[in-house]
Amino acid sequence: xxxxxxxxxxxxxxxxxxxxxxxxxxxxxxxxxxxxxxxxxxxxxxxxxxxxxxxxxxxxxxxxxxxxxxxxxxxxxxxxxxxxxxxxxxxxxxxxxxxxxx
Amino acid sequence: xxxxxxxxxxxxxxxxxxxxxxxxxxxxxxxxxxxxxxxxxxxxxxxxxxxxxxxxxxxxxxxxxxxxxxxxxxxxxxxxxxxxxxxxxxxxxxxxxxxxxxxxxxxxxxxxxxxxxxxxxxxxxxxxxxxxxxxxxxxxxxxxxxxxxxxxxxxxxxxxxxxxxxxxxxxxxxxxxxxxxxxxxxxxxxxxxxxxxxxxxxxxxxxxxxxxxxxxxxxxxxxxxxxxxxxxxxxxxxxxxxxxxxxxxxxxxxxxxxxxxxxxxxxxxxxxxxxxxxxxxxxxxxxxxxxxxxxxxxxxxxxxxxxxxxxxxxxxxxxxxxxxxxxxxxxxxxxxxxxxxxxxxxxxxxxxxxxxxxxxxxxxxxxxxxxxxxxxxxxxxxxxxxxxxxxxxxxxxxxxxxxxxxxxxxxxxxxxxxxxxxxxxxxxxxxxxxxxxxxxxxxxxxxxxxxxxxxxxxxxxxxxxxxxxxxxxxxxxxxxxxxxxxxxxxxxxxxxxxxxxxxxxx
Numbered sequence: 001x002x003x004x005x006x007x008x009x010x011x012x013x014x015x016x017x018x019x020x021x022x023x024x025x026x027x028x029x030x031x032x033x034x035x036x037x038x039x040x041x042x043x044x045x046x047x048x049x050x051x052x053x054x055x056x057x058x059x060x061x062x063x064x065x066x067x068x069x070x071x072x073x074x075x076x077x078x079x080x081x082x083x084x085x086x087x088x089x090x091x092x093x094x095x096x097x098x099x100x101x102x
Numbered sequence: 103x104x105x106x107x108x109x110x111x112x113x114x115x116x117x118x119x120x121x122x123x124x125x126x127x128x129x130x131x132x133x134x135x136x137x138x139x140x141x142x143x144x145x146x147x148x149x150x151x152x153x154x155x156x157x158x159x160x161x162x163x164x165x166x167x168x169x170x171x172x173x174x175x176x177x178x179x180x181x182x183x184x185x186x187x188x189x190x191x192x193x194x195x196x197x198x199x200x201x202x203x204x205x206x207x208x209x210x211x212x213x214x215x216x217x218x219x220x221x222x223x224x225x226x227x228x229x230x231x232x233x234x235x236x237x238x239x240x241x242x243x244x245x246x247x248x249x250x251x252x253x254x255x256x257x258x259x260x261x262x263x264x265x266x267x268x269x270x271x272x273x274x275x276x277x278x279x280x281x282x283x284x285x286x287x288x289x290x291x292x293x294x295x296x297x298x299x300x301x302x303x304x305x306x307x308x309x310x311x312x313x314x315x316x317x318x319x320x321x322x323x324x325x326x327x328x329x330x331x332x333x334x335x336x337x338x339x340x341x342x343x344x345x346x347x348x349x350x351x352x353x354x355x356x357x358x359x360x361x362x363x364x365x366x367x368x369x370x371x372x373x374x375x376x377x378x379x380x381x382x383x384x385x386x387x388x389x390x391x392x393x394x395x396x397x398x399x400x401x402x403x404x405x406x407x408x409x410x411x412x413x414x415x416x417x418x419x420x421x422x423x424x425x426x427x428x429x430x431x432x433x434x435x436x437x438x439x440x441x442x443x444x445x446x447x448x449x450x451x452x453x454x455x456x457x458x459x460x461x462x463x464x465x466x467x468x469x470x471x472x473x474x475x476x477x478x479x480x481x482x483x484x485x486x487x488x489x490x491x492x493x494x495x496x497x498x499x500x501x502x503x504x505x506x507x508x509x510x511x512x513x514x515x516x517x518x519x520x521x522x523x524x525x526x527x528x529x530x531x532x533x534x535x536x537x538x539x540x541x542x543x544x545x546x547x548x549x550x551x552x553x554x555x556x557x558x559x560x561x562x563x564x565x566x567x568x569x570x571x572x573x574x575x576x577x578x579x580x581x582x583x584x585x586x587x588x589x590x591x592x593x594x595x596x597x598x599x600x601x602x603x604x605x606x607x608x
Contacts, residue, residue: 026126
């Protein structure tokens with residue numbers, strides 16, 4: 001986030017890493033209250049989706065940053081839409097696989 | 103009945119749960135924002151500008167070639183007897199000879215058989231259709247000269263940048279040889295040769311020195327005589343086809359052109375910045391070898407060569423040959439300007455590499471579609487044989503014709519095929535990831551997916567748009583010029599133009 005900055009750049013990445021703990025702790029709380037019965041493979045799918053989503057956003061904005069405006073918006077729109085649909089599908093599967101799903 | 107303590111615990115737990123739930127949402131939102139922000143500034147990061155950032159540590163050449171080493175470059179497909187290039191095969195030799203003849207009173211016509219210089223005539227006897235393009239280049243140059251000053255308001259800063267490097271490029275270092283190579287190449291020698299522990303040690307040191315002299319890429323190979331010009335030797339008015347005995351090895355190195363001007367070719371770009379740096383490095387390397395007691399023959403831009411550089415660079419493992427006929431490296435694609443030093447020092451040689459670029463060029467064709475002069479073949483497979491090597495047909499006279507139309511004061515150069523190439527990308531994380539993945543995928547799925555995105559998501563101006571206004575274009579460029587080349591930002595000029603090219607998209 002702060003290239004060439006001696007202090008801010010490493011601090012930024014450390015803070016971003018740290019808040020991922022909060023992201024997943026919060027997700028865990030939501031999952032418990034929704035009684036999703038999360039296990040290792042369900043968390044792997046969710047984690048992979050989250051990583052893909054963030055990398056897509058970062059990748060699209062990297063393209064925008066290097067003056068590839070067209071490509072940046074297209075990647076965001078095309079891959080981003082696919083990921084949102086994929087995310088909804090994952091959520092649906094998690095709900096269907098709830099341990100006490102009727 | 104719950105006692106006060108239980109109620110208190112439940113309230114605390116509820117508060118904790120709510121904190122985690124809402125905190126998680128807030129953290130996720132912050133992560134999305136941070137991803138976008140970090141991505142954007144990484145796209146802007148000057149550290150991604152290979153050759154203009156972390157050069158001295160040798161970190162520009164980040165691609166590990168070892169896994170891709172082969173005995174012979176796959177894009178140098180020999181299909182007959184390899185022939186050495188002739189004097190007339192070199193475009194600048196022909197162009198300068200023709201200009202000299204014109205200045206001497208000769209009037210060019212459509213009949214190439216009237217060309218005064220036999221060596222030039224012999225070339226056009228082989229490629230008679232190309233004479234039309236060369237002939238057109240003369241009239242286009244006149245149009246260029248009549249129009250160029252009208253556009254100074256727009257290009258003033260770009261011309262100043264190029265002009266500064268042009269002055270440096272034309273300085274007398276390294277000096278041009280003026281004697282027989284057996285004398286001239288040893289003029290660098292200052293002391294008795296100091297013996298290296300081994301050729302491996304020598305190569306390791308020489309490569310480090312290339313980086314320290316400002317070069318981004320370096321490779322070493324035996325001087326293959328197939329790529330040494332015949333009838334050409336600087337400093338010698340007459341020369342046959344002999345090759346000096348002390349020309350044993352060649353150190354090939356290069357540096358990319360400054361990225362943002364290069365992307366803004368034609369009008370905002372020349373090659374002079376990279377030419378200047380490559381030329382200086384060749385002189386420094388020659389002097390360094392001389393200090394250690396070894397002969398040196400620098401080969402440098404714009405026009406001071408006895409060898410053809412790209413095939414030697416391929417043999418030295420720097421990259422592969424491309425559709426547009428120039429060297430393509432994994433790090434900077436074809437955005438590289440080469441120089442070299444031939445020496446009698448024993449060196450360990452690098453091996454050529456196979457990065458699947460052959461297949462990439464077969465599928466891509468973006469350079470051929472964008473070429474303003476239509477000089478690059480659009481064939482599915484290499485469709486020409488040049489001096490015994492199969493390659494894509496390339497009309498160098500057509501390319502030269504467009505050079506003479508370019509809106510730079512000298513009217514020399516184009517670089518559109520370099521700017522639009524999908525391999526000409528900065529060293530940021532997305533492009534580095536892609537460049538590492540593509541050569542390792544034997545199925546071609548990665549290549550096809552990437553090219554589908556390149557063809558559908560990226561904006562490429564029409565080939566005609568790259569032309570200057572006086573020949574029907576609108577001075578388009580792959581990227582719009584950087585802020586520091588926009589005269590309206592700094593000079594008292596009235597902006598009467600619109601830019602056509604990629605920009606940040608906001």
